Amino acid sequence: MKPRILLLLPQSPFDNASGAAVSSRTIAETLAANNFTVQTLCPTTIEKHNPKHDHYQDLINLKLNPINKQYNNQTIYHFTHKNVEHTLLKTSLSSKDWQNDTHIADTFEQLLHQTLTTFKPHIVMTYGGSHRGPNWLNLIKQSQAALVLLIHNLAYKSANYFNAADLIIVPSQFTADHYHNLLGSTCTPLPIPINPTTIIPNQPRDPIFLTMINPSPEKGLFFAIHLAHHLATKRPDIPILFVESRATAGHLLAAAKQHNIDLTQHESIMVTPQTDDIRDIYQITRTLIMPSIIQETGGRVAAEALINAIPTITSDRGALPETVSTHGFPLPLPKTLNMQNLDAPITPQDTNQWLDLIIKLTDDQAFYTQASQNAKAAIPRFSPETFTQKLLACLNPLLIQIANPT
Template sequence: MKILFVNTHYFLPQSRGGMANTLDQLCRGLADRGHTPGVLCAFLGSRDMFGLATRARIKVAAMATGIGAAHDAALSYPVWRAWHPVDVLPALAGREQPDIIVAMGGKVVQVIDAARQTGIPLLTQVHDVEFDWHGGDFAHIADVPVVANSQFTADAYRTAFGVDAQVIYPFMPLDQYRTDTHRRVVTFVNPLLRKGFRLGVEIAALCPELPFHFVGAIPDVDETGRELDRGMLALPNLTVEPFRGDMRDVYAQTRVLLAPSQWNEAYGRVINEAQVSGIPVLASTRGGIPEAAQDGGILLPADAPAERWATALRRMWNDETLYADLCAKAVHSASRPQLQAETQLDQHECALEAAINDHRAAHLSGCQLPA
């Protein structure tokens, strides 16, 4: 099966967020099963040598083929990068002729609208409940089969649009994250504002005896666009570093994962990445986080005061009986059948094949047979 995933966000190596990792690992898993996945994504710009080279390739491709999308071999499957993926999608799909086009992330409404021009079977994968991010009214594409990354997400789309989405948790081969851990630090992965950056800093300030480690992009501006005071990070017990290629190096140091998200996060895959090594989470109850964490940690209301978060963290850190119980429950949470790679690949194959078969059936039912 030849599959073209379309993501209007930036992609590896220019983005290392959860959705980018999910798509990358899904492409690799499908390729291992004999399929031919490819990705059309947005281009961040020429901020480094990779960006400069990609920008040049986009110009060359536009002149040579009329399609402003640069193909590269940075990953183990084909990736096309474009300033505006939606604009180049019909021509690229017409040339590559995939068996199915999957709108995965970003402006999925615009992607599906453009993809309809090709006559190729379609599937939508939704990874958030921010309906105003879709580039249009999702109801306009509600007739296309949908895969949701959690039951929380599926319920939100059912309520808002009457969509009956299949639930497949984010694809993450957990064996690639399992590690022995020295349990030395409190780790906060991808500390964006909406994921609780401010609260995380407050908790670290209230627990000066505990070492904190923030991994990922630190926000530069606040919710109103004003520059953040970087001095808030000048805590003696807080270290900061960018994402690592191999997150096992991060989890190998982690005793507690901190996930104080302030928005309706659709799932929270980093929770399971940590849990597979018996690392419990201290997280908020927002969105799909409870579905990801189950009982492998402690959950608090997102608006609970920082003092309450600090108290819960100290309990997890100092109460060895509680900690051992949460560690065991974390491993159990990550061992669910729905999170196992082979099960997830089976589910994805079934969803892709069903979308193709439904498209063919609809096409045949619309044909008029000669008298």
């Protein structure tokens, strides 16, 4: 008997700007490739919300060939990709708002009830915690499916959600320790799930840019602005690339203006739109920076850069030192800089250690080559084989219970 898995998400699993969505989809595809029958049920909403966004065209662009169906006067998209059967409920609302629309949220719960009744999953994997979450959990428990939580952030403050789970998977030991200390919960840390074919360029890399992906406040926007300004002033020969994601060029320039910095004066600083194929970015990246000011639970971008043998400089917040380990460079940020104090002063002294390392990676080719080799040595930690082995091992006790019900 093939174990049946339902992936239940509050956003599209094809939202490539969301590390949580990408990780969850990769888990589903990994299980489908290992003799599991896997379905998903999700809305079309994505984190970078635009009410006029054409989600159907997104699916077409990804060559997913969705079939339109009607359910309760709502459109659903149905398709199979990498042996995973997907059902997406169309909504033009944001990931924060769609569950506040009674008709949409009720329709989604009806679809969930129908899926639990007809597909009869042995395990439901999900994350969330919205006000509709308890309804989902009740339906799951009534179906007698095992509940696996895929936790990707530190937003959960109550143990109620965790206590309902049969297994809690997190992307780092840091996150497991956090929830053990906060809630007394036992979580299982797994490596960040990464599909190398989606992140490693097909052509040899042409390393040019110092790159930052998603220059948003939580990812270190204001620190990066000062760092880029100082670097572009001191070394205009070092090209800097900001890659839009949830944060756009407009956000970047406006934030710089708040700090009395005009980034447009620097010809070495460039901004490129978000891409559906991150391989294009890694192909031209020489060094990657990830100066997150939040307590990161994993650090997908840092792991992907390491796999591409890209020297990676991160902050020392959260799980980032664990993720890059000895393969990258975790550096400190000003201790006063956090999401509650975005206006904390950032001095040239605060950026000097980062600046010096970037310049050394640029000027000292032997040092750069060694840093690149150290980054590449992280590949076994994040290999599909390593992840699959650990994923199946942590699911095995549940599978034994399913095969031998009491």
